[in-house]
Amino acid sequence: MSAQARRLWVGAGLALVLLVLVLWNLPVVRIALSFGAAPEIEADVCVVAPPTPYNPASGLPLQAARPVPADVRCPVCGMYPARSPDWAAQVIFANGDAQFFDSPLSLFMYLGDVARYSPGRSADEIVAHYVTDVPSRSWVDARSAFYVTGSTAKGPMRAGNLPAFASQDAARQFAAQRGGKVLAYADVDAGLVAQLGGQGVHAH
Structure with missing residues (x-):
């Protein structure tokens, strides 16, 4: 492969990486790509209900x-x-x-x-x-x-x-x-x- 061809491949690769990074920062794309990911589960979600003081x-x-x-x-x-x-x-x-x-x-x-x-x-x-x-x-x-x-x-x-x-x-x-x-x-x-x-x- 000639030096010119290698430069073209490297340039194309960099352009692809930049495109992916740009798209990933778009919310709609991130949601679509993350849809199948396992959700984070909080260990123990409780509602804190403090008592009401006497008035x-x-x-x-x-x-x-x-x-x-x-x-x-x-x-x-x-x-x-x-x-x-x-x-x-x-x-x-x-x-x-x-x-x-x-x-x-x-x-x-x-x-x-x-x-x-x-x-x-x-x-x-x-x-x-x-x-x-x-x-x-x-x-x-x-x-x-x-x-x-x-x-x-x-x-x-x-x-x-x-x-x-x-x-x-x-x-x-x-x-x-x-x-x-x-x-x-x-x-x-x-x-x-x-x-x-x-x-x-x-x-x-």
Whole structure:
């Protein structure tokens, strides 16, 4: 091969390299060429949902239930409880901090492992538990409420999220219409919570 021919080949090669570099910097080309590449997987993506401090200006007692702020997120699933007011729940800590949940199920999951969802906290610090009474849409003590499991009602996570009732009669009427079984607070055990939690996307 003559020197002139070699120079032509080298020049053509350099031109090809430059063309590839130019094309690679065009977003549409990079997306097309990278489409089949394996996506990067984050090891553990969690939503950090800090507690909401007590606001003395609210005029509410320290341990009273409060309205759900629009911007707070559930520490269990990351959803916004204010968007599902019929299902919302909350706990109050001894210092007045509140943690809000998208459903009674998320509340029970939280109580089963407080340190996991609120590092540095413990269940012993919780002084009040509230769930939303389905008929009245008002707050009721979660420990005196009744819950229906196995009904056709689907909560925020599209799973059986244990609708809550202030009275056993109301819970029974609901179960008669929508199916399911009525449970007292003490009857909602860890096994049931784990089963229901696996039906939605509550994994954290």
